[in-house]
Amino acid sequence: MVGLFVALKLRLISGGMRGDTQRVLGFVFSCLAALVVAGGGFLLLSLLRLASAQVAADVGVIAFTGLLVFWATVPLLAFGVDDTLDPAKLALFPLRTRQLATGMFAASVTGIWPAASFLVTAGALVGLARGIGGVLLGIVAVLLQFALCIVASRLITTALSGHAALAQRP
Numbered sequence: 001m002v003g004l005f006v007a008l009k010l011r012l013i014s015g016g017m018r019g020d021t022q023r024v025l026g027f028v029f030s031c032l033a034a035l036v037v038a039g040g041g042f043l044l045l046s047l048l049r050l051a052s053a054q055v056a057a058d059v060g061v062i063a064f065t066g067l068l069v070f071w072a073t074v075p076l077l078a079f080g081v082d083d084t085l086d087p088a089k090l091a092l093f094p095l096r097t098r099q100l101a102t103g104m105f106a107a108s109v110t111g112i113w114p115a116a117s118f119l120v121t122a123g124a125l126v127g128l129a130r131g132i133g134g135v136l137l138g139i140v141a142v143l144l145q146f147a148l149c150i151v152a153s154r155l156i157t158t159a160l161s162g163h164a165a166l167a168q169r170p
Contacts, residue, residue, distance in 0.1 A: 001102065001103050002102055002103060002106040004103065005102075005103035005104065005106045005107040006106050006107060006110050008107065009107040009110045009111075010110065013027075013111075030112065031112050034112040034115070034116040035112075035116070037116050037120070038115070038116035038117075038119040038120060041116070041119065041120030041123055042119050042120055042122060042123035043123065044123065045059075045063060045120060045121075045123030045124040045126070045127045045128075046123045046124075046126040046127045047127060048060060048124070048127030048128055049126065049128075056127060056128055057128065060124050060127070060128050063120075063124060064121070064124065064145050067117065067120065067121065067145065067149060068148060068149055071117070071149035071150070071153045072152050072153060075153055075157060076156065076157065076160065104154060105147075105150065105151070105154070108150045108154050109146075109150055114146075114150060117146065117149060118142075118146050121142045121146055122142055124138070124141075124142065125138040125139065125141075125142050
């Protein structure tokens with residue numbers, strides 16, 4: 001089911017750009033911007049290794065909190081609701097809530113900005129983790145932060161789009 005949702009998202013994105021030069025240029029610009037953000041964020045957070053442990057931990061907490069606030073607000077303020085992930089379009093299909101939730105999550109992490117976000121948080125892993133225990137805990141923290149950002153973003157956009165009643169499906 002996850003592969004189907006990812007393939008559907010990629011097909012919707014590519015179909016939306018077909019024959020529209022302005023959208024293709026916007027997509028290319030967005031990809032370049034995401035690469036700059038990913039590289040710069042990874043570099044800055046990985047440089048925390050050079051700071052004292054207390055300063056590095058404080059900056060890491062601020063960075064993770066800022067990333068969550070970014071994911072919760074910027075899609076609404078700058079881009080609007082992502083219509084490729086509209087649960088109302090899937091309401092007629094015989095999907096259970098678990099199937100819909102995992103598919104929507106998989107589709108949500110498909111794209112250049114989620115990949116950029118993941119790379120930024122991975123920079124915190126490089127900059128903050130010390131020893132094997134720190135690396136293992138850091139991997140869990142990065143994955144949980146990434147999932148939290150994606151789920152919070154989807155929760156807010158779905159709630160504000162008026163389709164929150166779909167979450168109460170059987």
